[in-house]
Amino acid sequence: xxxxxxxxxxxxxxxxxxxxxxxxxxxxxxxxxxxxxxxxxxxxxxxxxxxxxxxxxxxxxxxxxxxxxxxxxxxxxxxxxxxxxxxxxxxxxxxxxxxxxxxxxxxxxxxxxxxxxxxxxxxxxxxxxxxxxxxxxxxxxxxxxxxxxxxxxxxxxxxxxxxxxxxxxxxxxxxxxxxxxxxxxxxxxxxxxxxxxxxxxxxxxxxxxxxxxxxxxxxxxxxxxxxxxxxxxxxxxxxxxxxxxxxxxxxxxxxxxxxxxxxxxxxxxxxxxxxxxxxxxxxxxxxxxxxxxxxxxxxxxxxxxxxxxxxxxxxxxxxxxxxxxxxxxxxxxxxxxxxxxxxxxxxxxxxxxxxxxxxxxxxxxxxxxxxxxxxxxxxxxxxxxxxxxxxxxxxxxxxxxxxxxxxxxxxxxxxxxxxxxxxxxxxxxxxxxxxxxxxxxxxxxxxxxxxxxxxxxxxxxxxxxxxxxxxxxxxxxxxxxxxxxxxxxxxxxxxxxxxxxxxxxxxx
Amino acid sequence: xxxxxxxxxxxxxxxxxxxxxxxxxxxxxxxxxxxxxxxxxxxxxxxxxxxxxxxxxxxxxxxxxxxxxxxxxxxxxxxxxxxxxxxxxxxxxxxxxxxxxxxxxxxxxxxxxxxxxxxxxxxxxxxxxxxxxxxxxxxxxxxxxxxxxxxxxxxxxxxxxxxxxxxxxxxxxxxxxxxxxxxxxxxxxxxxxxxxxxxxxxxxxxxxxxxxxxxxxxxxxxxxxxxxxxxxxxxxxxxxxxxxxxxxxxxxxxxxxxxxxxxxxxxxxxxxxxxxxxxxxxxxxxxxxxxxxxxxxxxxxxxxxxxxxxxxxxxxxxxxx
Numbered sequence: 001x002x003x004x005x006x007x008x009x010x011x012x013x014x015x016x017x018x019x020x021x022x023x024x025x026x027x028x029x030x031x032x033x034x035x036x037x038x039x040x041x042x043x044x045x046x047x048x049x050x051x052x053x054x055x056x057x058x059x060x061x062x063x064x065x066x067x068x069x070x071x072x073x074x075x076x077x078x079x080x081x082x083x084x085x086x087x088x089x090x091x092x093x094x095x096x097x098x099x100x101x102x103x104x105x106x107x108x109x110x111x112x113x114x115x116x117x118x119x120x121x122x123x124x125x126x127x128x129x130x131x132x133x134x135x136x137x138x139x140x141x142x143x144x145x146x147x148x149x150x151x152x153x154x155x156x157x158x159x160x161x162x163x164x165x166x167x168x169x170x171x172x173x174x175x176x177x178x179x180x181x182x183x184x185x186x187x188x189x190x191x192x193x194x195x196x197x198x199x200x201x202x203x204x205x206x207x208x209x210x211x212x213x214x215x216x217x218x219x220x221x222x223x224x225x226x227x228x229x230x231x232x233x234x235x236x237x238x239x240x241x242x243x244x245x246x247x248x249x250x251x252x253x254x255x256x257x258x259x260x261x262x263x264x265x266x267x268x269x270x271x272x273x274x275x276x277x278x279x280x281x282x283x284x285x286x287x288x289x290x291x292x293x294x295x296x297x298x299x300x301x302x303x304x305x306x307x308x309x310x311x312x313x314x315x316x317x318x319x320x321x322x323x324x325x326x327x328x329x330x331x332x333x334x335x336x337x338x339x340x341x342x343x344x345x346x347x348x349x350x351x352x353x354x355x356x357x358x359x360x361x362x363x364x365x366x367x368x369x370x371x372x373x374x375x376x377x378x379x380x381x382x383x384x385x386x387x388x389x390x391x392x393x394x395x396x397x398x399x400x401x402x403x404x405x406x407x408x409x410x411x412x413x414x415x416x417x418x419x420x421x422x423x424x425x426x427x428x429x430x431x432x433x434x435x436x437x438x439x440x441x442x443x444x445x446x447x448x449x450x451x452x453x454x455x456x457x458x459x460x461x462x463x464x465x466x467x468x469x470x471x472x473x474x475x476x477x478x479x480x481x482x483x484x485x486x487x488x489x490x491x492x493x494x495x496x497x498x499x500x501x502x503x504x505x506x507x508x
Numbered sequence: 509x510x511x512x513x514x515x516x517x518x519x520x521x522x523x524x525x526x527x528x529x530x531x532x533x534x535x536x537x538x539x540x541x542x543x544x545x546x547x548x549x550x551x552x553x554x555x556x557x558x559x560x561x562x563x564x565x566x567x568x569x570x571x572x573x574x575x576x577x578x579x580x581x582x583x584x585x586x587x588x589x590x591x592x593x594x595x596x597x598x599x600x601x602x603x604x605x606x607x608x609x610x611x612x613x614x615x616x617x618x619x620x621x622x623x624x625x626x627x628x629x630x631x632x633x634x635x636x637x638x639x640x641x642x643x644x645x646x647x648x649x650x651x652x653x654x655x656x657x658x659x660x661x662x663x664x665x666x667x668x669x670x671x672x673x674x675x676x677x678x679x680x681x682x683x684x685x686x687x688x689x690x691x692x693x694x695x696x697x698x699x700x701x702x703x704x705x706x707x708x709x710x711x712x713x714x715x716x717x718x719x720x721x722x723x724x725x726x727x728x729x730x731x732x733x734x735x736x737x738x739x740x741x742x743x744x745x746x747x748x749x750x751x752x753x754x755x756x757x758x759x760x761x762x763x764x765x766x767x768x769x770x771x772x773x774x775x776x777x778x779x780x781x782x783x784x785x786x787x788x789x790x791x792x793x794x795x796x797x798x799x800x801x802x803x804x805x806x807x808x809x810x811x812x813x814x815x816x817x818x819x820x821x822x823x824x825x826x827x828x829x
Contacts, residue, residue, distance in 0.1 A: 313717070337719035346717060354717055357710035359778055368707055369718040371700045379698040422718070 008071070010035050010199050011056065011087070011168055016065035018051055023411050025051040027223045028065070033168060038190060038200045038213050040231070043220035043243055044468070049203045050092075052220070053170050056201070057089035058082030086167030090157045092176060098146035103128035105145055106160045131159040135189060150302060151182030158189065169193065170201040175209065176301050176467075179507040187213060205243070205468075207236050219243055252449045252474055255457055259477070260291030262328070263461035264344075264430045269322035271311045281307045282485045285322075289430065289461040294452065296476030297465045299505050304485040305465040306349060309432050313339045313346055326429065340369060343429030347419050347436055349465075351412075355419040358408040362400055363389035365407050365418050370425040392421035396451060413444025420451060431455060433464045437471065449475055469498050481505040520822065521770050521786040528790065532797040539800055546679055550747075552792035553681035554579075556785055557740040558759060559766040560692045561733030563784040566767050568729055569709040569776030570629065570636035574643035575737040575763060578621050579756035581651040583741030586614035587660040587751035590667060607666050615738040621647055622734020626727035644760070651753050661750035671746030681743050688736065693781050701725055709776025765812070766791055769819040790815070 009032040018026040026048045033039045043049050054060045056067070058076030067074050069085060076082045079089075096105045103124045104111075112120040112127075128141040137155045145153060154174060161169055175183045190200055190213065202214060210217060210231060217234065219227040219242045227234070227242050271282040282304045289295045299305050311320045314333035324331055326342050333339045339346070348354035356365055366389050367374050374384040389403035396417040400410055407418050416436065423431065433452065437445040452475055456462050466472040472479060473496045481489040481504040489504030532539040558575045565572045589610035605613070621643060628639040673680045696702035704725045707715045716722050740759070745751045770787030772779025794815060798808045 315716075335719075335721075336717055337721060340719040348717060353711075354713050357707050357714055357777065359710055360706065364703065364706075368703075368715070368720070371703065375700070380700065380703065 009033055009068075010070060012068040012071075013052065013056065014066050014068065016052065016055060016063055016067075018048075018055065018060065018063045021409060021411075025223055026055075026063070029220065029223070029225045030228065031056075031218050031225065032216075032228065033199045033201055034216060035167070035199045036194050036197045037215040038194065038202050040202045040204060040210050040214035040217045041220060042203075042205055042210060042217060042239060044205065047220040047243070048223040049220055050172060051223075053089060053172055053201065053203060056082070056168075057087055057170055059089075083164050086165055087170070088161035088164055088166045088168070089170040090154070090161060090172065090174060092172040092174075094150075094153050094157055096145045096153055096156060099144060101142045101144055102132070102139060102148075102156055102159075103141040105156060106131065106163055108160075127163065128159070131162055132156075134162075135159055136185070149182075151178045151185070154178070154182075154186070155189070166198055168199045168201060170203075172203045173205070174202075175204070175206070207240060210239065211236060252446060252453075254475065255453055257292045257457045259293045260459060260461075262288050263291045263326065264289045264463075265323075265325040265328075266312065267323045267325075269308065269311055269320070269324075271307055271316060271321075272319040274316075274319060280485055282311055285482070285485075285487050287480055287487070287490075289463055291429075291459050291461050292456050294456050294462045294464060294475055294477050296472040296479040297463060297482060298467075298469065298472055298479055298501055299465075299482035299488075301467070302484070303482040303505065305482060306434055307485070308482070309346060309348075309434055309463075309465070312432070313344065340426055343427075345369075345423035345426055345428035345431045347416075347423055347431070347433045349434040349438065351415055351419050355422075356407050356415060359406055361404045362393070362398065362407055362410075362418055363403040366392055366403075366421045366425055369422050370427075373425060388425060389421075392417075392424065396421055397447065411440075411444070413440040413447070416440055416444070416448060417451075420448070424455075428460060430461045430463065433462070435466055436464065437466070437468075445471075469501060473498070473501070483507055520826065521783055521790065521819070524819070525786050525790050525793065528793050528797070532793060532800070536797070536800040539797065544796070544800075546682065548789075548792045548796045549682045549685075550679045551796070552788045553679075553685035554740045554743050555759070555762050555766055555788045555791065556685040557688050557736045557743065559763040559770075559784045559788050560688055560781055561729075561736035562760075562763045563767050563770075563772055563779060563781055564692070564696070564705055564729045565636070565733050566764075566772055566774060567705050567709045567776055567779055568726055569712065570726065570729070571640065571764070571774075572622075572625065572730065572733045573637065573640040573760045574621070574625060574647055575733060575740070576756035576759035577644045577647035577651065578618055578734055578737040579741040579744060579759060580751075580753065581621070581647045581654065581741070582614040582618040582738035583745035583755055584651050584655050584660060584751040584753065585617050586610045586742055587663055587667070587745050588654060589613055591660055591663060611742060614742065615735055618734040618736075618738025618741070619731045620734070622731040622737070623727065625734070626730035629730065630723035630726050655751065655753045657753055659750045659752045663745070663749055663751075667746050668749045669746070671743055671748070681747070684739065684743065688739065689781065689785055696781055701728065705729060706777055709773075710778070762791060765816050769816060771823060787819075790819075 011033045013029060013031040016026050016029045029048065029052055031041070031052065041049050041052065051060070055063050058079040058081050061076060061078065097108065100108070106128050107124050112123045114120045125141050132139060132141060135155050135158060137152060139148060139152060145156065148156065174186060178186065193200060204210065214231045217229065217231050217239060218225055219239060221243060265288040267286045269282055269285045270280055273279045273281055285308060297305055297308070310316060312324060312333065314335045317334045324333055331342050333342065352358060357368070363385050367385050374381055374388060376384060386403060392398065393400065393403055398417045399414050407415055410418065437448050452462060452464065464472065464475065477493050479491045479496065479501060480487065481501060483505055484507055491501060538544055558579065562572055562575065589605045590607055593605055625640050625643050628634040629636050670680050675683055696705065704715065704720050707720060708722050708725060712722060741756070744755050766787035767784050768774065768787070769790050770779065770783030772783055791812065794812060795808065798811065
């Protein structure tokens with residue numbers, strides 16, 4: 001279904017294919033972007049949205065297929081190349097230098113110069129002021145980025161994009177860290193950009209934004225483009241079905257299990273910000289988890305989800321206060337090794353950065369947190385280590401050539417299974433998972449859900465953080481919400497609805 | 509035990525060493541004689557001792573620039589204690605030391621200076637480069653203070669035997685380096701701490717989250733580097749029959765070169781003791797060969813530098829494939 005024969009796309013992607021080691025991120029994807037319109041790209045995490053945007057904006061230069069700009073074939077050498085023809089991207093993780101001022105960030109890398117070849121601060125500040133007033137951001141252009149709130153920082157990013165002659169502005173989930181009022185401001189801004197004829201590529205997985213904002217929609221699923229049309233031509237429910245491919249309940253069925261005794265009880269957990277600001281990242285959070293229970297923790301970016309895990313694990317003992325009880329015994333956790341001995345396992349959000357030693361073998365990664373188990377007379381036994389690795393390789397179906405293969409060469413899903421194995425090897429009583437399915441494909445996701453559910457049946461208490469509502473609603477028995485470092489709601493499984501949970505998580 | 513698959517890229521330094529040895533054998537009649545080979549082995553024994561410690565430090569993602577100075581200070585302490593005993597001015601105290609006692613105290617001094625490095629790095633978060641650079645001048649200064657700037661000479665046959673003597677058909681320094689290599693290879697492959705050293709260099713955050721006491725391991729590694737520099741100090745002093753206040757200058761660079769040529773990554777996590785030993789061998793054969801071929805010492809330095817570059821470039825190309 002074509003949008004309209006009269007509209008001509010500014011930029012068009014044809015049969016784009018991108019292969020990463022172990023993952024086919026994009027498979028023959030088509031995309032058309034129209035001037036003066038909001039072109040939404042929707043899809044689940046791992047569907048390939050970000051990869052596609054990185055190709056459009058010149059971040060990735062190796063791919064198959066072609067890009068057309070105004071009907072002409074084009075290939076970008078780098079992001080500067082893309083920017084020069086008017087394509088700018090605002091990444092989900094903002095790319096600003098916190099220590100520099102607003103003006104310095106806007107003109108970073110192309111500062112206006114005086115005749116003496118020094119930076120023309122006056123001109124830089126003047127132009128920045130013009131941009132900010134156009135975007136209705138009331139802030140000092142000489143103020144540091146770090147003093148701005150996330151929503152304001154995002155507007156600086158937009159100012160930066162506008163300071164180039166932008167024709168296509170790509171926004172990757174721009175509202176994921178914004179409050180409701182900030183979101184409204186952003187939407188107004190987008191409307192005015194539209195009037196100026198800028199093509200907006202808007203990535204989201206929030207359906208209300210789609211209907212509110214977008215003119216065209218492209219749906220990606222597992223690296224393929226499965227639908228493209230005007231938004232008014234397709235009901236939202238159909239978009240959701242296309243995104244998921246099937247209902248989440250259809251393929252993941254929670255096994256019945258009986259909740260056991262209280263395993264972990266957290267009371268009044270607070271954590272200060274580092275430095276002398278005296279501000280709190282977490283404030284007076286209390287909750288408990290029972291054996292065989294899956295507790296979901298939901299919150300927006302910056303709500304303190306990861307900080308909560310780090311506080312419990314004893315990563316910042318000097319800034320943390322509150323009590324932790326495991327099996328009714330109070331315990332002081334001053335470092336991760338104490339937490340591990342007490343039966344806590346932690347599967348971090350960023351497996352490459354926090355979970356794995358990439359150039360080490362699968363077997364060595366699995367044994368890292370439970371070395372005692374593979375000792376024989378106090379020395380490492382390659383034999384025991386090998387056996388343990390083979391056991392998990394089979395149990396969790398880790399696709400690999402052998403247990404001595406380095407984990408760097410595995411796909412995201414299989415890497416995640418290695419992290420899970422590492423923590424299962426510690427015989428945990430309580431398992432924390434932070435975004436356990438981020439960036440892995442749908443099949444691997446299902447396997448991870450199944451593993452989590454099996455572990456709950458075996459009696460492990462599970463605490464899971466996820467920013468995907470359907471996911472967390474499908475696997476949790478109970479959900480608590482966090483908002484700006486505070487506890488903001490609790491829901492039993494019977495009460496789960498997307499609206500209620502989201503509402504509790506949004507800043508009021 | 510199951511045999512591990514051998515990765516061809518790890519064999520590169522060994523192949524280079526063999527090729528160099530073959531080339532030297534063809535170019536010089538003198539190279540492949542028993543005397544000369546033992547000579548090379550004896551010459552590299554000091555570098556091997558230091559470099560084994562350096563390998564462990566670099567595997568954790570650190571660096572130790574102070575080994576040359578620690579070597580000088582421990583050598584001086586051992587020689588001074590052995591020759592003059594322990595004299596504490598103002599207290600009228602004099603304690604004579606046996607050779608064994610002098611060696612032990614010297615090694616403790618080496619461990620202590622390494623511990624100080626480690627403390628600065630783990631407790632006060634001083635970057636390893638800076639912390640050990642400071643120790644480079646501190647330990648050199650201590651050496652000058654202790655020796656008052658003059659060599660401590662004529663230590664006698666017993667001490668001298670460690671550096672020049674033979675035991676069961678092999679020079680003593682060669683025996684000592686073989687012991688150092690064997691113990692450290694065993695340590696790196698068979699103990700938890702050895703594994704943790706790799707994990708810390710590979711991904712420090714993952715190591716912390718896995719419950720590894722990263723600071724303890726690092727502290728330990730710098731202590732070992734100090735101890736091994738101490739052993740190097742004993743060998744140098746014993747061979748020259750004197751402790752020179754400026755001994756070991758620039759040894760840290762030869763040692764880093766051996767580690768790098770041996771295929772250990774300067775960013776940590778990847779490499780091996782055996783690779784470093786081969787790296788030290790390559791430098792040794794190169795030095796020896798250039799002397800045998802009458803290449804001027806100035807050119808020798810240029811060539812050595814080029815070999816280091818070549819080794820790293822080949823390694824990079826290999827990895828990108």
